[in-house]
Amino acid sequence: MSNEITAKDINEHDKELLRDIEDALANCVKCGNCMAVCPIFKEVGVESGVARGKLALMEGVLKGDIPISDNFEKALGKCLSCKACAANCSSGVPADELIIRGRQAIVKARGLHPMKQKVFTLLKNRPLFDFALRMAGLFGPLGMKKLPRPMAVVARFPMPGMDKRRVLTPFAATPLRNQYPETIKVDKPKMRVAFFTGCTINYAYTDIGQSVINVLKANDVEVVMPSMQHCCGTPVFTSGDIETGKTFARHNIQTFERYDVDYIVAACGSCAEAFKFEYPKMFKDEPDMKARAEKLAKKTLEISEFLVDVVKFRKDNLGEVKATVTMHDPCHMVRGIKVTQQPREIVNAIPGIKFVEMKEPARCCGSGGSFSLANYELSRKINDRKVADIASTHADIVATSCGSCRMHITDGLVQNHQDNTQVVHVIQLLDKAYQAGKK
Amino acid sequence: MQTSTLDALKKIVGPEYLLTSPEDLYCYSYDATPGHQHLPEAVVRPASTEEISKILALANSNKIPVYTRGSGTNLCADTCPTNGGIVLVTTRMNKILEIDKENLIAVAQPGVVVADLNKAVAEFGLIYPPDPGTVATATLGGTVSENAGGLRGLKYGVTKHYVMGMEVVLADGNIINCGGKNVKDVSGYDMTKLFTGAEGTLGVITKLILKVVPAPEAKKAMMAIFKNLDDAGNSVAGIISHKIIPSTLEILDNSTIRTVEDSAKVGLPLDAEAVLLIEVDGNPTVVEAEAEKVFAVLKENHAFSVQVAKNQQEVDKLWAARRAALPALSKLRPTTFCEDATVPRSQVPKFLRAVSDIAKKYNVTIGTFGHAGDGNMHPTIVCDLRIKEEMERVDKAMDEIFTTALKLNGTLSGEHGIGLGKLSWMEQQHGPILMETMRSIKRALDPNLILNPGKLVGEC
Ligand SMILES: Cc1cc2nc3c(=O)[nH]c(=O)nc-3n(C[C@H](O)[C@H](O)[C@H](O)COP(=O)(O)OP(=O)(O)OC[C@H]3O[C@@H](n4cnc5c(N)ncnc54)[C@H](O)[C@@H]3O)c2cc1C
Ligand code: SF4
Ligand code: SF4
Numbered sequence: 013m014s015n016e017i018t019a020k021d022i023n024e025h026d027k028e029l030l031r032d033i034e035d036a037l038a039n040c041v042k043c044g045n046c047m048a049v050c051p052i053f054k055e056v057g058v059e060s061g062v063a064r065g066k067l068a069l070m071e072g073v074l075k076g077d078i079p080i081s082d083n084f085e086k087a088l089g090k091c092l093s094c095k096a097c098a099a100n101c102s103s104g105v106p107a108d109e110l111i112i113r114g115r116q117a118i119v120k121a122r123g124l125h126p127m128k129q130k131v132f133t134l135l136k137n138r139p140l141f142d143f144a145l146r147m148a149g150l151f152g153p154l155g156m157k158k159l160p161r162p163m164a165v166v167a168r169f170p171m172p173g174m175d176k177r178r179v180l181t182p183f184a185a186t187p188l189r190n191q192y193p194e195t196i197k198v199d200k201p202k203m204r205v206a207f208f209t210g211c212t213i214n215y216a217y218t219d220i221g222q223s224v225i226n227v228l229k230a231n232d233v234e235v236v237m238p239s240m241q242h243c244c245g246t247p248v249f250t251s252g253d254i255e256t257g258k259t260f261a262r263h264n265i266q267t268f269e270r271y272d273v274d275y276i277v278a279a280c281g282s283c284a285e286a287f288k289f290e291y292p293k294m295f296k297d298e299p300d301m302k303a304r305a306e307k308l309a310k311k312t313l314e315i316s317e318f319l320v321d322v323v324k325f326r327k328d329n330l331g332e333v334k335a336t337v338t339m340h341d342p343c344h345m346v347r348g349i350k351v352t353q354q355p356r357e358i359v360n361a362i363p364g365i366k367f368v369e370m371k372e373p374a375r376c377c378g379s380g381g382s383f384s385l386a387n388y389e390l391s392r393k394i395n396d397r398k399v400a401d402i403a404s405t406h407a408d409i410v411a412t413s414c415g416s417c418r419m420h421i422t423d424g425l426v427q428n429h430q431d432n433t434q435v436v437h438v439i440q441l442l443d444k445a446y447q448a449g450k451k
Numbered sequence: 452m453q454t455s456t457l458d459a460l461k462k463i464v465g466p467e468y469l470l471t472s473p474e475d476l477y478c479y480s481y482d483a484t485p486g487h488q489h490l491p492e493a494v495v496r497p498a499s500t501e502e503i504s505k506i507l508a509l510a511n512s513n514k515i516p517v518y519t520r521g522s523g524t525n526l527c528a529d530t531c532p533t534n535g536g537i538v539l540v541t542t543r544m545n546k547i548l549e550i551d552k553e554n555l556i557a558v559a560q561p562g563v564v565v566a567d568l569n570k571a572v573a574e575f576g577l578i579y580p581p582d583p584g585t586v587a588t589a590t591l592g593g594t595v596s597e598n599a600g601g602l603r604g605l606k607y608g609v610t611k612h613y614v615m616g617m618e619v620v621l622a623d624g625n626i627i628n629c630g631g632k633n634v635k636d637v638s639g640y641d642m643t644k645l646f647t648g649a650e651g652t653l654g655v656i657t658k659l660i661l662k663v664v665p666a667p668e669a670k671k672a673m674m675a676i677f678k679n680l681d682d683a684g685n686s687v688a689g690i691i692s693h694k695i696i697p698s699t700l701e702i703l704d705n706s707t708i709r710t711v712e713d714s715a716k717v718g719l720p721l722d723a724e725a726v727l728l729i730e731v732d733g734n735p736t737v738v739e740a741e742a743e744k745v746f747a748v749l750k751e752n753h754a755f756s757v758q759v760a761k762n763q764q765e766v767d768k769l770w771a772a773r774r775a776a777l778p779a780l781s782k783l784r785p786t787t788f789c790e791d792a793t794v795p796r797s798q799v800p801k802f803l804r805a806v807s808d809i810a811k812k813y814n815v816t817i818g819t820f821g822h823a824g825d826g827n828m829h830p831t832i833v834c835d836l837r838i839k840e841e842m843e844r845v846d847k848a849m850d851e852i853f854t855t856a857l858k859l860n861g862t863l864s865g866e867h868g869i870g871l872g873k874l875s876w877m878e879q880q881h882g883p884i885l886m887e888t889m890r891s892i893k894r895a896l897d898p899n900l901i902l903n904p905g906k907l908v909g910e911c
Binding site: 035038039041042043044045047048057058059060065068069072077078081083084087102103104 | 470472473474475477478479480481482483484485496522523524542543564566585587588589777778781782785786787835836837
């Protein structure tokens with residue numbers, strides 16, 4: 013029992029954190045509404061899998077009834093941060109956030125999981141991180157086998173923590189930010205934006221980044237890609253490592269402040285959410301940083317949101333894209349930053365596209381960042397439901413707004429032998445339409 | 452619990468479906484009822500009647516308590532494993548076995564979620580009317596065992612009106628089948644009714660034969676606002692005496708109105724003493740005629756305003772106030788007791804006034820809303836379980852609410868059940884002889900008192 017730390021120990025350790033959680037936890041009335049929507053509960057069927065159970069476990073730790081144990085950590089690990097519970101909770105309990113807070117308590121009490129510790133240490137060192145991922149891009153192909161679809165590989169050798177069947181995105185030989193100058197000029201700039209690329213787009217899905225740049229250029233927007241920008245920190249702070257998360261946030265805030273831009277755009281719901289909501293929240297106890305975070309937050313928009321609400325993107329020169337398209341709403345788009353109409357408006361504006369809504373476009377695809385690393389089988393089951401929903405639309409293309417979703421759904425399509433369906437970012441379709449318009 | 456018993460349980464359900472870690476046990480120590488928590492010693496998730504039969508036989512011979520659990524959303528501590536023992540979760544038994552269109556019957560396992568049954572029968576233009584606030588999560592087994600009601604209770608009745616038969620595993624593991632598909636069936640004691648609403652104290656239901664009905668072709672909803680509570684009460688009486696049975700006839704009291712308005716901003720006047728929400732359904736021409744009459748009754752009884760919904764969007768807008776009632780109240784304070792006292796419908800205004808006086812007397816926050824049409828009221832007390840002094844006042848208020856309901860010839864529960872929550876008033880309602888009669892039924896069917904012991908009829 014030596015590795016079990018009791019509530020009393022952590023109480024002494026961090027009273028503030030616990031008191032905070034206690035009040036929020038008390039608001040859960042145990043009504044069970046979250047059971048109807050939690051994708052994890054749907055698969056595992058046990059209370060520890062649903063928000064109600066996880067909140068109860070945290071209450072148990074607070075009361076001193078149960079220790080912060082391996083099982084506790086495992087239970088809190090079984091959450092995709094998909095926010096479905098919070099969106100469906102009539103008592104307004106932000107269960108997804110509380111679960112992350114619970115993970116913080118775990119990190120405080122028992123330290124970070126050794127594997128995560130290694131990865132985050134790497135992440136913290138920006139130049140080293142950049143170097144490692146670029147090396148992966150250069151030498152990755154040796155270990156990866158290409159699949160007959162764009163941006164899809166499987167590992168040739170077993171990799172630690174990775175299921176060997178799993179379809180991944182190859183790391184780019186040249187990361188996005190190294191493919192362009194820092195500032196990408198246009199003839200008559202209407203405005204100037206800073207593009208927060210996020211790791212996925214910079215190191216893997218460079219095709220999304222290229223499309224974002226093309227589309228912004230097509231709308232007379234000057235783009236800067238601050239070279240010192242770093243990972244938004246979402247995977248880090250959702251694991252409970254708030255301190256490292258803050259380091260990232262501080263770095264990004266300092267970096268983006270240096271640029272005189274009208275807006276900051278991101279092409280990923282989670283990245284946009286980090287800038288818009290997480291950073292200001294993180295610095296609630298540091299008024300100066302909080303004010304700076306809020307200033308940037310006000311300027312940050314997700315790319316579809318930016319194109320529709322601010323730029324009123326050009327529709328006169330759109331060429332035809334012949335395809336049946338359906339859309340998957342990433343959790344952090346639909347329930348995080350609440351952007352769902354704008355991507356649809358973009359897709360529907362493109363001539364030739366037949367848009368078919370799937371039954372549950374907003375249901376989580378099961379990726380959940382590092383969740384799918386630790387729980388691949390479970391995340392596959394959740395994803396299989398998404399893939400079946402996609403199949404019933406008979407779409408050739410699934411459009412989405414998140415790199416992780418794109419990768420996970422691609423994997424799902426391959427595993428389910430649905431080889432004629434491609435997954436792209438919404439903006440790639442728009443880019444394609446502009447290209448077609450030029451011909 | 453002895454290791455040999457645990458081993459035997461593991462053999463019956465398979466290792467994956469026996470949960471014994473402290474964390475898993477903790478997750479089955481509560482239900483939706485505030486203030487009740489106790490650890491079980493084991494949680495099993497059987498997949499079949501046979502497995503349940505074996506579990507009960509084992510528990511019976513070892514005198515281990517068994518708490519059957521659907522989704523654990525009941526509001527009377529009925530699934531709280533107060534004496535430890537085994538929590539038996541039915542959610543793996545979630546198959547709809549048959550939809551018999553010719554006989555308008557559905558056969559399903561107990562772990563099926565109510566909304567899923569409704570989705571399945573909707574394809575045939577049918578509905579399964581019992582619709583508790585928790586339809587999206589509550590199981591058929593749980594709703595049948597609590598005899599759950601819902602918004603449509605006035606016209607469509609409660610769960611017991613839809614249960615035609617069932618398969619039950621008795622305490623000793625024996626399996627019985629009672630009732631069936633016959634609309635008329637007077638052969639023997641009505642065992643189906645006995646197990647319906649038995650709150651898991653008499654047996655474990657493993658299969659249900661349920662009546663489904665044609666979905667109404669048309670619906671019309673309206674909302675009336677009253678400055679005076681008695682006008683609202685007279686409207687309810689007036690509607691019924693005009694021989695109109697609305698599918699829904701809901702009331703919100705002033706304290707609920709103010710809370711809802713404060714948090715959800717649906718446009719209710721803060722000084723209104725009551726709001727009535729009414730929906731009539733059925734054949735389109737009848738619906739129109741009935742809606743007209745309801746409208747006239749509301750006007751006659753000095754409704755301050757009446758809004759009639761013209762389309763689905765407006766219906767949703769009207770219902771927003773009702774839907775927001777419980778959430779809005781529960782957001783006020785950490786602990787929410789959603790009570791369920793029921794009075795004859797003519798007594799609704801008197802009861803509402805009494806509750807409002809009780810709230811003042813004990814200085815507790817109570818909002819009342821509920822099913823005015825059938826007299827089923829939900830006085831909802833919000834408080835903080837962690838403040839001892841406040842809880843003492845809450846207890847007193849609660850006691851006076853139930854005593855008042857009983858004095859008005861009401862009942863302790865219209866749909867939520869008794870469990871532990873309302874046990875202490877049972878004798879007051881039923882008298883010692885009837886209580887003893889109920890206890891002898893319990894003893895006859897469960898001589899070792901292993902099934903949900905201590906609930907509904909108390910210790911035997
Ligand atoms: C927010 C909220 C709103 C609600 N609204 C309503 C409402 O409008 N109307 C209403 O009537 N209720 C309502 N309820 C109460 C609750 O939803 C119902 O009592 C529901 O029927 C419980 O279903 P369950 O599957 O969760 O059962 P559980 O809570 O798991 O179990 C309920 C009882 O049934 C027994 N049981 C379960 N399965 C079986 C079985 N197979 N065999 C034998 N016994 C079994 C259990 O032992 C227990 O005694 C509400 C609850 C909440 C939290
Ligand atoms: S988190 Fe919300 S929905 Fe889930 S049990 Fe608690 S109050 Fe209900
Ligand atoms: S955030 Fe999603 S996965 Fe996590 S508990 Fe809530 S609904 Fe379940």
